[in-house]
Amino acid sequence: VQLVESGGSLVQPGGSLRLSCTASGFMFSNSWMTWVRQAPGKGLEWVTTINPDGSEKSYVDSVKGRFTISRDNAKNSLYLQMNSLRAEDTAEYYCAKVWTFSTWDSWGQGTLVTVST
Amino acid sequence: QSALTQPPSASGSPGQSVTISCTGTSSDVGGYNYVSWYQRHPGKAPKVMIYEVNKRPSGVPDRFSGSKSGNTASLTVSGLQAEDEADYYCSSYAGSNKDVFGGGTKLTVL
Numbered sequence: 524v525q526l527v528e529s530g531g532s533l534v535q536p537g538g539s540l541r542l543s544c545t546a547s548g549f550m551f552s553n554s555w556m557t558w559v560r561q562a563p564g565k566g567l568e569w570v571t572t573i574n575p576d577g578s579e580k581s582y583v584d585s586v587k588g589r590f591t592i593s594r595d596n597a598k599n600s601l602y603l604q605m606n607s608l609r610a611e612d613t614a615e616y617y618c619a620k621v622w623t624f625s626t627w628d629s630w631g632q633g634t635l636v637t638v639s640t
Numbered sequence: 641q642s643a644l645t646q647p648p649s650a651s652g653s654p655g656q657s658v659t660i661s662c663t664g665t666s667s668d669v670g671g672y673n674y675v676s677w678y679q680r681h682p683g684k685a686p687k688v689m690i691y692e693v694n695k696r697p698s699g700v701p702d703r704f705s706g707s708k709s710g711n712t713a714s715l716t717v718s719g720l721q722a723e724d725e726a727d728y729y730c731s732s733y734a735g736s737n738k739d740v741f742g743g744g745t746k747l748t749v750l
Contacts, residue, residue: 557739566643566744567678567686567729572737581737584641623691625674625733630685 524548524629526618531634538608538638544601544618544631552596555621558603559630560614568614571603572621586612608638644669644730644742651748652720660745662713662730668740670711674733677706677715680744681726689728690715717747725749 530542542558558570571582571592580592591604601618615633622628645663652658662669662677669675675693678686688697690706693713703718713732717724730742 559741566646567731567741568643569731569739569741572739574737579737583738617685622688625672625731625739626676626688626691627678627686628688628697632685 526631528631528634533637539606542603546599551599562614646742646745657718659716668732668734672733675713678729
């Protein structure tokens with residue numbers, strides 16, 4: 524199993540960014556997937572989860588209405604569209620594969636998003 | 641959606657046991673038997689050590705055990721070994737396809 528994130532960068536407050544996660548080594552189209560983030564010096568924070576066909580999505584309240592999770596099963600790819608970015612969104616963002624209910628068994632290496640002027 | 645509460649640090653000597661707590665509410669820890677524990681060494685991906693409160697994935701030593709009472713879950717590491725030194729995070733299902741993590745506990749093996 525391999526998960527590789529990309530797309531992180533420095534962005535100004537109010538800006539947008541799209542993160543990608545490319546999956547391999549497992550049946551991506553059958554898997555629930557999650558984005559988790561970790562701000563500098565802080566703990567892990569669950570951000571959003573999507574079901575296998577993309578019809579169910581859930582978000583932490585702090586990103587609802589600003590972030591959108593999506594997936595392209597034909598490309599084995601997971602995405603996170605982040606709009607109206609704030610300084611508090613600065614974090615390493617990880618994609619993770621759901622193994623069993625509410626438990627993740629595979630994580631990417633992370634991609635860093637920095638929101639700053 | 642408040643983070644679960646974990647002690648920032650815990651420690652023990654080799655061979656000893658240490659317990660890390662994870663306190664939530666009746667809307668997360670207390671409401672569901674879906675508490676997981678993750679071990680994270682610096683620069684590495686989190687590794688699931690316990691799932692569904694007290695189940696161990698294949699390959700996880702039986703020195704690691706989990707339990708729950710009310711709104712508080714616990715991870716106990718028995719027979720501490722040097723390689724157990726890491727950050728530990730709990731997580732819980734919080735309803736409506738949402739999850740929540742704890743703030744993490746740094747375990748030091750003295």
